[in-house]
Ligand SMILES: *[C@@H]1O[C@H](CO)[C@@H](O)[C@H](O)[C@H]1NC(C)=O
Ligand SMILES: *[C@@H]1O[C@H](CO)[C@@H](O)[C@H](O)[C@H]1NC(C)=O
Ligand SMILES: *[C@@H]1O[C@H](CO)[C@@H](O)[C@H](O)[C@H]1NC(C)=O
């Protein structure tokens with residue numbers, strides 16, 4: 072897998088601007104990058120499905136990465152999952168009768184892992200976090216991501232069957248994949264960027280440990296989120312609907328709670344009252360199943376291309392827009408004349424952690440830089456015509472590079488546990504195979520350049 076992520080490593084075009092930051096600029100930044108791609112697994116919405124999160128996972132899944140596990144490598148597709156902290160793979164168990172891989176939709180699309188076939192399989196002792204538990208053994212193996220080998224990664228083996236699928240957990244919990252990369256000295260902080268349109272040739276990607284300034288219209292707008300909720304969230308100021316040449320209509324939001332960021336749900340859910348105002352303005356019907364409370368916003372599919380509007384979500388100074396025509400999905404059957412609108416009202420629940428969810432029809436238009444050290448996310452609109460890559464390490468300071476936000480003055484960065492996991496090697500098969508970051512290693516900033524040259 073050749074990756075176009077890091078094309079210009081040696082010829083930094085941005086020395087001058089980089090020097091304004093305290094962020095490490097090395098000749099070869101300690102980052103690990105790979106392509107993201109979308110995968111639709113369509114199944115029309117049916118009775119019992121709700122418009123809110125959960126249901127649409129099975130309707131449409133997106134944001135996948137290709138990795139390989141074991142020796143020799145077993146290739147696999149995995150969901151890049153903000154909601155999980157485990158590295159989970161489907162595995163066929165010959166001891167019990169469960170469906171074989173090719174009988175299962177996710178497994179046949181994404182692949183499964185056969186531990187017996189891998190000579191690098193191992194086990195690791197994990198201490199139980201329950202009061203009654205002692206430690207137990209979990210399987211481990213080598214994972215190759217974007218040309219970089221990550222040794223002894225704990226692998227969570229899943230039986231084949233709904234609702235399991237391969238997933239690379241990216242959540243804020245300190246076992247998730249970004250932390251695994253820090254533990255092995257491959258990146259400096261539990262952080263990553265994720266961007267782009269995951270449809271074919273969309274140029275989407277994920278870059279652990281860094282940002283790529285070429286991919287967005289900067290600066291990033293950064294916001295704090297609460298890690299204890301277990302996922303990444305964002306504050307939304309308002310949303311707008313815009314018809315060509317007209318003044319945009321603003322929909323203010325009554326709730327001040329944050330919005331869960333999703334790379335797997337296509338439906339965006341926003342506070343009910345604001346969504347219903349928009350439905351009224353745009354003649355979207357709010358309906359329910361026979362005799363039940365309305366819960367779905369539906370409209371004739373024919374309106375997808377006969378109308379031309381833009382819907383924008385406004386996060387501080389960042390505006391993320393989606394075309395009207397990208398907000399339709401057939402309702403009930405693929406050839407239905409009725410479509411579900413991809414902005415739906417959130418279920419009202421005073422105790423809910425979030426006001427709603429930002430789904431992929433918006434997150435596919437965003438650049439997102441997430442730093443778990445300080446629990447900040449920086450976002451910006453994508454640059455549709457990115458030039459040469461311009462990569463900066465996120466580093467382990469209290470900020471995100473190239474971002475404006477109310478950052479703390481200092482933080483306690485995550486440090487890897489002792490004893491440290493076995494050091495990893497890195498192969499040089501791909502552009503994104505960044506050499507290992509050495510603790511106390513070489514810094515090639517502007518100030519350091521002369522020093523390095525003097526060696
Ligand atoms: C991921 O793997 C699948 C199956 O091997 C392949 O068809 C696809 O092109 C790969 N995508 C990327 C972005 O590498
Ligand atoms: C896993 O690999 C072993 C060794 O090659 C093989 O005997 C076994 O049938 C495989 N299991 C499955 C479920 O394919
Ligand atoms: C690990 O690999 C070895 C062969 O290298 C195999 O004998 C062993 O069964 C594998 N472990 C498991 C749990 O399958």
Ligand SMILES: *[C@@H]1O[C@H](CO)[C@@H](O)[C@H](O)[C@H]1NC(C)=O
Pocket residue numbers: 268269270271272273397432435436
């Ligand atoms: C993604 O890109 C494809 C083609 O490259 C385009 O048709 C589609 O509208 C884009 N989707 C989004 C959400 O930008």
Ligand SMILES: *[C@@H]1O[C@H](CO)[C@@H](O)[C@H](O)[C@H]1NC(C)=O
Pocket residue numbers: 297298299300
């Ligand atoms: C995060 O949420 C937890 C649980 O609701 C709460 O106790 C804590 O104060 C919050 N932290 C911040 C910084 O808001």
Ligand SMILES: *[C@@H]1O[C@H](CO)[C@@H](O)[C@H](O)[C@H]1NC(C)=O
Pocket residue numbers: 315316379380
């Ligand atoms: C829709 O509106 C945008 C500008 O708002 C314009 O660029 C585009 O050409 C229009 N598309 C159609 C199909 O009218």
Ligand SMILES: *[C@@H]1O[C@H](CO)[C@@H](O)[C@H](O)[C@H]1NC(C)=O
Pocket residue numbers: 318319320321
């Ligand atoms: C909505 O907000 C924008 C600023 O983002 C403003 O230009 C516009 O006039 C507002 N629309 C109305 C109808 O007030």
Ligand SMILES: *[C@@H]1O[C@H](CO)[C@@H](O)[C@H](O)[C@H]1NC(C)=O
Pocket residue numbers: 354356370371
């Ligand atoms: C609103 O949409 C319904 C069908 O969804 C249609 O019957 C009605 O005429 C539309 N009203 C307006 C004002 O466009």
Ligand SMILES: *[C@@H]1O[C@H](CO)[C@@H](O)[C@H](O)[C@H]1NC(C)=O
Pocket residue numbers: 420421422
């Ligand atoms: C919200 O939480 C409070 C206190 O835990 C509880 O009494 C109340 O029933 C909850 N309300 C809902 C709608 O769940």
Ligand SMILES: *[C@@H]1O[C@H](CO)[C@@H](O)[C@H](O)[C@H]1NC(C)=O
Pocket residue numbers: 245486487488
């Ligand atoms: C990971 O988090 C747990 C609590 O959730 C904590 O006990 C543990 O020390 C943390 N590990 C590291 C290496 O920070």
